[in-house]
Amino acid sequence: MAGVKADDIFLFVQVVEAGSFSKVAQQQEITNSVVSKRISRLEAALNMQLMYRSTRKLSLTDGGQMLYQKAKLAKTALQEAQDAVTGYSDTVSGKIKITAPAVSARLVLNEAIAKFCKAHPEIRIELNVDDKVVDLIEDGFDLAIRTGVLEDSSLMARRLVNSNWVIVGTAEYIRKNGLPQNTTQLEYHNCLLYKNETSGPAAWRFSNDNEEYVVQVDGSFCSGDLNALRQAAKADLGLAYVPYALVHDDIENGDFVPVLADYTAKKVGIYAVYPRMRQPDLKLRMLIEHLRDAYHEKSSYFY
Structure with missing residues (x-):
């Protein structure tokens, strides 16, 4: 050598x-x-x-x-x-490489990270927006924003906010196909399926009297892109079970009608995740706290 x-x-x-x-x-x-x-x-x-x-x-x-x-x-x-x-200095500097899903990026992260960079000009941040789950260590990421159950024991996580999900459809779709009054009536509806759902895209989660259960549904459209499901539902194609944050404005504007709101039970955590092998340094801890505050400022979009 x-x-x-x-x-x-x-x-x-x-x-x-x-x-x-x-x-x-x-x-x-x-x-x-x-x-x-x-x-x-x-x-x-x-x-x-x-x-x-x-x-x-x-x-x-x-x-x-x-x-x-x-x-x-x-x-x-x-x-x-x-x-x-x-971490022992009064100033922080360096680079943070982040991967995050599209919904969180659009609603919270893009603006929040821009504000963080403005407040800390010595820190450089690279944000990669991708709904796919990547290998943080293999792909060289310092931080990931992830939604759902965390199964990788090599990762550490900080919960940022809980995210409720909701079933929506357009008034036109409901006019033509009827408004389901209970979960068994979903078999008569075109259910738009989320391919990245860990329990399977056709397994929709509900609760009744605090008891959770799963209903198997079916539909003509399946995608790993949540926004694609939103757009398909907007085109009157069927019902979509998606994060409330994704369709908050659509519901407020009257573009979507919530369906079976008394039965929907899907609630998942949104986490800041980093490799266990790497203790979070000062700049990473500061960013995580900043993002947690940003999510809570938008809490009305999540639950």
Whole structure:
């Protein structure tokens, strides 16, 4: 390992995670040729090729993959050490990479994070909006906003707010198909199904006299995008069981009619989640508290 520079190894990790030399060059404010030369210098020092380069993408050799996995852990450990020191300072700085679902981003996070960045100009935040559940450690995220049951024991979580769900349909759909008076009548309705539902998209949760039960429903449309279900319901296609936050304004405007409101029982927590292996540093703790306050300011949208 003589001649190997730690900075080159960390630059290699950045290149792998960014997927291109040019992105890293922009991040580091250096030229593409400098990035290329430093990766070549690392390969020469290690006496092995680390990646295959093409005009379209970069791919790792077996040696490159092994180095990346080990170096990523070292980079994380170094970041934790820096964060620990930063935690004792009067100022906070650094980068926080967040993944969050679309509904929360639109309703709360976009504005809340912008305000946080304005208040703390030394902190840089990267927000990735995606309803898919990603691997925080594998994909390099510091924080995730997640809804529902948390099954990954390697993660720590802070509850931000509870989110009630509601069944809605348009007045036109109800005029044509009738308003269900009880859950058994859902078999006569086109129920729009949420594909990412952990209990199965066709299993709708209800309660009666404080006793919860599940009704199996069916419909002609299924999607992993909650907004797609909202749009389909708005097009008079059927009934959708969605977060109240998603359709709050639609209900207030009269575009949607709540259905079986006395029976709906789905309530899930919205959490700030971070890897257990990484204790939250000062800037992450500050952001989580800021987001919790932002959700509670919008509590009327959630329950």
